[in-house]
Amino acid sequence: MDWNKTKTIFIVVFSILNVFLYSLYLNRHTEAQNIQVIGTTSIEDSLKMDDITFDTLPIYKKDSSHISAKTAEFTNEQVRKLENQTVGIINGTQIQSKLQTPISIKNAKGDFTFTEFLSKYVLKGEEYGLWKVDKEEREAIFFQKVNDGPIYFSPNAMLTVHFDEDGKATSYEQTMFDDFVSFNRKKDLLSPIEAIGSLFSRGYLKQGSTVKDVTFGYSILAQMSETQLFAPTWHLRVELKNGEIEDHFINAIEGKIVEFQPETLEADHE
Incomplete structure (x- = not known):
């Protein structure tokens, strides 16, 4: 048997097979893209109808x-660094804080702003994003963020800040993941x-x-x-x-x- 000739035949056959499979892949990929475009257009048309x-x-x-x-467990060493507040740790996983002096969370225009409060008075406060301000209940609810996205409605990843009628923060509860x-x-x-x-x-x-x-x-x-x-x-x-x-x-x-x-x-x- 001529092994060199046989080897050449195998190489040619496998090369042709690779080209065929790649061509098949490209065709299916193109078809999938076309279906996606059609589906997207159909969605937009359906929305317009309603x-x-x-x-x-x-x-x-x-x-x-x-x-x-x-679920993060808080330590006395962590909360001891928080200023202007009396802090308790509940079951190791929740911070309950009462501010010794209420802190304003409104700007000169009277709008709520929390950036400074979070960075100065809340442990890892930069990890939380605002969900809502409830003026009737006088509280602001925040969700912990990961990869810049909030964790929606997890009781173990929330921060609730309470404020008085003057728009000053008086206390908060905090939970978090790590x-x-x-x-x-x-x-x-x-x-x-x-x-x-x-x-x-x-x-x-x-x-x-x-x-x-x-x-x-x-x-x-x-x-x-x-x-x-x-x-x-x-x-x-x-x-x-x-x-x-x-x-x-x-x-x-x-x-x-x-x-x-x-x-x-x-x-x-x-």
Whole structure:
């Protein structure tokens, strides 16, 4: 047997096979892109039929992973450094603080501003983002952030600041996670327009409504003893025809609707 000739034949055959497989891949990739474009166009057309509009959609990362974290345990050494406050630690995982002298959280125009308060009086305060200010209850609620995205409505990742009638902070409660770890491989995310389409197809978007904001964050997926697993999540803020605001949340990988307790959804960014 002529092994050189046989080897040459094998090389040629495998080269042709590689070219064929690559060509097949390109064709399927192109078809998938075309389907995606058609699907996106269909979503926009469907929205127009129901007079549903949306503001400018955010630039987003096309893939992400689940993350895990452990509930943080606070130490006396940590809270001892906090100034102008009497601090108690509840069950090792919650800070309860009463400010000795109330601190103004309003600017010269009378608007609430929390940046200085968070950085000066709250442990790792820069890790929290404002969710709502409730003027009737005189409290401001913050969610802990990871990868610049809030962890929505986790009781173990919240900061609640109480203030008086003069707009001065008087006390707060704080919980947080630490030891964040990416869990499994990165997966493709729904685009913002696909998230809107998912809401629409399930009947959550009413005629004449406007999607005012689409933001990226995380929601609890599973509890594993002391560790919690979080899923990438889209938050869609929708303004109804009558001016009312609704908040919706969608798992950004699976496309499932994420439900929270109704009372926690009465949020108003200030």
